[in-house]
Amino acid sequence: MNNSSVSTLFPDGVHAINVGLDMFAAALQQHASSVTTLDWRPPAEGDADVGLLLARLEDDPDDVVGRLIPEANATAIERLLAAQPMLVDVAPAQAALGLEGRRILHSGPPITWDRMCGPVKGAITGAVLFEGWADGPDEATTLIESGGVAFAPCHDYGAVGPMAGVVSPSMPVVVVENTAGGGRAYATLNEGLGKVLRFGAYDASVLARLRWFVETLGPALSAALGKGGPIDLRSLTGQALQMGDEGHNRNIAGTSLFTRTIAPSIVATAEKSTAIAVLDFLRGNDHFFLNLSMAACKSALDSAHGIEGSTVVTAMARNGVDFGIRMSGTGPAWFTTPVGVPDGLYFPGYGPDDANPDLGDSAITETFGIGGFAMAAAPAIVRFVGGSPADALEFTRLMGRITLANNPSYALPPLGFIGTPTGIDARRVADSGIAPVINTGIAHREAGVGQIGAGIARAPLACFSSALVGLAETLNVVARAKAVTK
Amino acid sequence: MLILESDRTVVAARFSDAVPALMTRPAPRPLRVHSVFRSTINISIDGGLLTLARPEDGGLPNGILVELGSDHRALGMRAGMAVTASDGEIHFPAVHLRIVLPPGRGWSPLFDPDACRRDAARRRWLERAGEVRTAAALIARRRTRLGVGPLLEGRRLGATDPTSAWFGPRMIGQPELLARAGQALALLRLAVETGDEPRAANAAGRLIGLGPGLTPSGDDALVGFLAALHATGHPMAGFATGALGDISARTTAVAATLLRHAAAGAFAECVHDLLAGLLDPDRLTATPAMERAAARGASSGIDCLVGVLDGLDAAASGPGWVQ
Amino acid sequence: MGPVTAFARVFRNSYRDSVELMQIAAEIESLAGVERAGLVMATPANREVLAAAGLLSEATIGAGPNDLVVAVAAADEAVADTAFERAEDRLSGPGGGSAGDATQTDQRTIAEAVAERDACNLVLVSTPGTYATAEALKALKRGLNVFLFSDNVPIEDEIELKELAKAKGLLVMGPDCGTAILDGVPLGFANAVHRGSIGLVGASGTGLQQVSCLIDRDGAGVSQAIGVGGRDLDERVGGTMMLAALDRLAADPATNVIVLISKPPAASVTARVLAAIRAVGKPVVVNFLGGDPEAILAAGGIPAVTFEEAAARASAIALGRPEPADEAASTDPRAGEQEEAAARETASRLAPGQWRIRGLYSGGSLAGEAKLILTSVLGAAAAKDHEILDLGDDEYTVGRPHPMIDPRLRNEHLLAAAMDPTTAVILLDVVLGYGANDDPGGALAEAIADARKAARKEGRQLAVVASVCGTDSDPQGLAVQESRLAAAGVLLARSNARAAAIAAQIALAAASGVAPATAGQSGGQR
DSSP states (O other): OOOOOOSOOTOOOOEEEEEEESSSSSHHHHHSSSEEEOOOSSSSSGGGGHHHHHHTOOOOTTTTHHHHHHHHHHHHHHHHOOOEEEEEEEHHHHHHHHHSSSEEEEESOOOOGGGOHHHHHHHHHHHHHHTTTTTSSHHHHHHHHHTEEEEEEEEGTEEEETTOOOOOTTTEEEEEEEEEOOOOOEEOOOOOOOSOOOGGOOOOHHHHHHHIIIIIIIIHHHHHHHOOOEEHHHHOOOOHHHOOSSSSSSSSSHHHHHHHHHHHHHHHHSSSHHHHHHHHHHHHOTHHHHHHHHHHHHHHHHHHHOOEEEEEEEEEESSSSSEEEEEEEETTOOEEOOOOOOEEEOTTTTOGGBBBBOEEEEHHHHTTTOGGGGGOHHHHHHHTTOHHHHHHHHHHHHHHHEEEEEEEEEEEETTTTTTEEEEBBBHHHHHHHOOOOEEEEEEEESSSSOEEEEEEEEHHHHHHHHHHHHHHHTTTTSSSSSOOOO | OOOOOOOOEOOOEEETTTTHHHHHTTEEEEEEEEEESSEEEEETTTTTTEEEGGGGOOOOOOOOEEOOSSSSGGGGOOOOOOOEEOOOOOOOOGGGGEEOOOOOOOOOOOOOTSSOHHHHHHHHHHHHHOOOOOOOOHHHHHOOSSSSTTHHHHSSSSOOTTGGGOOOOOOOHHHHHHHHHHHHHHHHHHHHHTHHHHHHHHHHHHHHHHOOOOOOOHHHHHHHHHHHHHTTTTTTTTTTTSOOOOOOGGGGHHHHHHHHHHHHBOOOOOHHHHHHHTTTTGGGHHHHHHHHTTSTTTTTTHHHHHHHHHHHHHSSSSSSGGG | OOOOOEEEEEETTTOHHHHHHHHHHHHHSSTTTTTEEEEEHHHHHHHHHHTTTTTTOGGGGTTTTTTEEEEESSSSHHHHHHHHHHHHHHHHOOOOOOOOOOOOOOOOSHHHHHOTTTTOEEEEOOOHHHHHHHHHHHHHHHHHHEOOOOOOOOOOHHHHHHHHHHTOOOEOOSSSOEEEETTTEEESSSSOOEEEEEEEESEEEEEEEHHHHHHOOOOOOOOEEEEEOOOTTTTTTTHHHHHHHHHHHHHOOOEEEEEEEOOOOHHHHHHHHOOOOHHHOOOOOEETTTTTHHHHHHHOOOSSSSHHHHHHHHHHHTTTOOOOOOHHHHTGHHHHHHHHHHHHHHTSOOOOTTTEEEEEEEEEHHHHHHHHHHHHHHHHHHTSEEEEEEEESSHHHHSOOTTTTHHHHHHHHHHHHSSTTTTEEEEEEEEETSSHHHHOHHHHHHHHHHHEEEEOOOOOEEEEEEEEETTTTTTHHHHHHHHHHHTTEEEEEEHHHHHHHHHHHHHHHHHHHHHHHHHHHGOOOO
C-alpha cells in the first residue's frame, strides 16, 4: 500500500554521508536522494584521543569554542588575503633586525649546536669566519662549543632563510613591509647555485661573494630602491605565477620581472661598473627572487599570527633535523617532529644516501599558498620529478582541501583563474591526513657540497596534531571529561 | 544442400613484415585459435602465436593490426576453433570472418641500424641516466606495485627494502620475485659489460617465466633488456638467439613468442617508441615516452622499462663501446 | 586477523590478461578471512618463487607454464575454498572487468562532504568504535542526524552525544544501532517494507525488523522506523532518543499509530516514557519485552506481549479493522490447533531421551523473545533447562562475522546441537533484508541436511522450527527463502513468537513421553 501523506523527517529527501563500511551504501544508493561514501581513514593518524579532541574543535554555531575557531580563522584569512608586501630596502641585519653581539640566526625551529646537521654547521662556521670572530674553522668551532656564539631561529626575528638560513649581523637582508598589516619581514640575499653558504660551504669564494653583497650588492639595491621606491612583491608574484613560476623551486620569471623593474634605478644610482656587476649577478641567478618571495610570504603570515583560537598555520620550517610548524592561535610555540629525506630526483652521481633531511625556511611559501600549493602554475616542475601536468593540477586541488581560501591575487590560469589555495587549517590536515606538499631542494648531508637534487616533501602530520592539542589546552578543551556524573 | 552465408571481410590496417611469410609456408595452413582476449586474438602457429591486435595498441612483431570492434570476445571465437591462413588472408569459417592483408601495409619490427649512432646513444644515455631513472621510479610508484617495478624505486628512491610495507606489497611471493629478478638483472648487466655470452644466457634464463602476468614480469624485463642492446647496436645484442633453449616449457605461450622475436631483434612498436624517447636528442622526451610505456598492461610496461634501463646501462659501459 | 595458512589451486590453460587477474585477486582479497591472494602462471620460475613463499602445495604439482595458479593466504581451508570458487566463477565467465560502478568519492572527512553538498542531513557511522564518537560529534556539530552502527562506544560518549543531539534537535540512532527506515530509506540491516502510517521506535534491532515485516505481511505499512540503540533506556542515558523519536512521530502527519519496542526500561526511564506516551495524542502500542502491561494501560498505551502482537494491534488500528481478539493476537501457544497437531506429530518421531530445545539465534531481540515464550509456556523452572543462544552477541562474534552476514558460525553450532542426544528441537531465526546474507535460507538448508544426517547415523530424528523475518520485496525474497527451508523439512512459523511456541509444544509433547528430569544438571550452558 502507498500512503499519500508525506513524512516530515526529511522534507528535502535523505542526503546521507556514509562513514565507514560501504556494506550499506548499495541500499542507500537505491533509496536515498544522495549518498556520499567517504574515503575515510582514522583522523590524526589513528590517535583516537587526538581524533576526539579534533572533533571538539570543529565548527559549531552553538558552542563557544565551535564559534571562536571559525571566527578567528576568518580574521586570519582576511589578513592573509589583504597583505600587501612591499620590498622597501636592503640593509645590514644588525640594523634591520637588531641582531646584537655574537648572535647567528638559522632556519627552522630552535636547535642547539650539537644537534645541528652538516650544512647548518658549515654555514654557521662560515658566518663566524665572515664576521671575523675567528681566524679559521677550528677556532670557530672552539668558539662555538665554548658558548661564544648565540643561536636563534630566523623566525624569532621576523626573518626567513632558505636551506641553512644563516644570518649574521653584517649580512645584508631584504626588508619587506606588509603595508596592509604594518609588520616587516626579512630574508638574506640569494647567493645562486654552486658553492654557497646556505648549503654549508665557506671557502674563500663563498666569503668573497658575501663581502661583495655587503660592499656592493646590498648598497646598490638599497640606493636603487631609495630612488625607484618600494617594489610591490604581491604584484610581481602574481605575474610570475602566470609565467610558469610557483614561487619556491622555480623563480626564473619572478627574478626576470624583478630585474626588469629595478634595473633603471640601479643604472641611475650606481657607477657603471657596479651596475654591470649587479645586473650581471641578477641575470645569472634564477633563484634571486626566492628570498624576496619568502620574505613577502613571511610578512603576510605574521599579520595573521597570534589570533586567539585560530587554527591557521603561520609557519612551516625545517632545520635539517626537525620539522616545525607554528599556528596562529598558539603564539610563539613550535610544534616539531623529526624530519625525513624528501622524495626526489637526484643529480647524476648522487642518491638518497647522500641527502640531508629536509632543510630550510622556504616552506614559508607553501604556508602562504604558493610553491607546492601552486604547482598548477608550474608544470615544468612536475615534469622535473617525473609527473605530468595533470599531476600538477591535482596537487593544487588536493591542497585546496586543507586550506580555507583561495587567494585572488594569485590566479592560476590552468584552473580557470581560481586563486592559489591559501590558509592551511591544521584541523583539516589532521582530520583528512592530507599532508601539505612542499617543493624542495635536496642538500648534501656534508657541509659545502651543495644541492644534489630536488623533489617533493610532505609535511609530517604529527606536527599538526600536536599544534591542535596545544590549542585545545589554551581553550580548556579536553578529549574526555575525567568524571562523568549524571 | 548448400547453405550460403556471406563472410564479413575486414582489411588489416598494418602487420609485421614477418607475418606474410609465416602464413604462406606452406599455404594454405590449417591453424587453431589459441586464446581470445578483450584486445587480442592469438592463433597457434609453428609453436608460437600469431596475434591479431587493435590498431591503436601499436604493432607487434608477430602481429596483425585490424579493427574488429572494442571487445574481441564479442566476436564469438573460442579457443580451438579452426582457422585457415593463406597468401594474404586469414579465414575464420565458424564466425564467417575473413581478414585480408593487402600488400604495402607491412611494418618492420626491427631496429633501424642507422637510427641512432652508438656513440651518440651512449653519450646521451650517460648524460641523462640519473634523471631518467628517478623519473622512472616515480612513474613506477604511481602506476603499480606489481611486477618488478619496485626494483626501480629501491635503487633510486632510497628504500632500504623495496618490499617494505611502505610500498604495500599485495602479491604473494613478491619479495622473492624482486630478489630473484634483481639478482638476475644484475648478473645480466655484468655479463654484457664483460662480454661474457654464456653467462648472459644463464642470467637471461633466470628471468624467463618469472613473476605475475600473462607475460610474466621477468620475460617483459628481458625483452626490454634485449631491445636496449638492439637499439644501441650493441655487439652482444644477438646473444640470446639460440641460447635460451626450449622456452615454451618455461613460460606462457604469449611470452615465449615475444621472447623468440626479441632474441631475433624484433620488438613491439611500443618498445621502439620507448627507446626512441629515451635516446632522443631532446632529453625532455624521455619522461613522456616512459609514461606511455608504463600505461601498458597491469605491470608489463613497467616491467619492460626496468629491463630497458638496465640494458641501456649495460650498453653504455663495457666493451660494446670499444671503437 | 588471526594466523593464516597458504593454499593454492591450479586452473589449467586459463588465459586472462593481467588487469583481469589483478581484479580477481583484489576481489578474492576482499573476502572475509583472506589476507592475500596472488594469481600467477605456473612457470618453473614462478613455482620456485611460490616454493620460497611456502605456497607450493601439492595442488600445483604437474602444472605447466600455461596453467594459472591461484594462491591465497587464508584463515582456514573453508575460506580458501570460497576464494577458489570465486576465482573459478570469474575465470569461467566471459571475462572482462566488473562494472565497478561504485560512486565513492575521494572526500575523506565530513567537513569536506558538507562543503561539497550542503543538503546533507544524515551521517551513517560504522567506523571502529574507537573512532565513532569523534565522527558522530563532527556530524552533530554540523547539524546532521547520526545513524551510529558502530558498537563499543563508551556509555559516557553515548550520553554526551545524545544530550548534544537533544539540545540541537537532532537524532542519534545508536550506538550499536542495527536498523532504521527513515522516509523509506533503509539504514543498516533493514527490510523492504511498504510505506504506511505506522511509526516504529525501538531500542532493539531485530525487534524493529520483526515488527516492520509483520506489519508488511498484515497489509499495513511503516512511516518511519527509528532505532535508538540498545542502551537508550538505560538509567544513565535516560531514554533521551526514545523520547526525541516519539516527539518526531507525534508531529509527523504521516504517522497515525506508533509502536514502541524495548526491553523493560529502568524504573525512572519507564515513568518518563509512559508520561510521553500519555502526551502523544496518537495510539501507542508498547512492547516492553516482559514488562508490566498494567502500567502501560494506565498510561493510555496498548500493551503487546510479543512482536507479532505489537504488529497485529498496530496494523488493525492503521487499517481500521476491529481490534484482534486478545487470544489470537497474543500468540497464545494453546490457541494454534494446527501447530499443536504438527508439534504432536513431530514429537512422536523423536527418540526417548530427546527433550531439549536448542535455539540458535542471529537476532538478539528475537532470542530474548523466544526465552520469554518458553518461560510462559513451560514455566520458568523448566525453561531454564532449554538453551537459547544469541550468536550475534560479542561473546561469539569476536573475530568472526555476524551470523546475519555469514552463516558459518551458526552452522557449526547447528551440527554440534544435532550431535547432542538430548536435542529434540532446533529453533532458528532467519533474518532477511539489506545488509543480511544473500541466501541465508539456502545456507541453512544445507547445514540442516548435514545435521539431520549426523543425527540419523545415531538413530535420531531432529525437529527444526524456524521463522523468516523478511518481506517479498527484500533482496532475498521471503517466499524463496521459506520454500528453501520448507524443502529442508523445516517447520515454518509466520513469526518468531509462534516458532518459539511450536518448539515449546514439541518439547511438552516429548516430555510427556520422557521426563527431562534426568538432564537437570546439564541445562543452562551459559
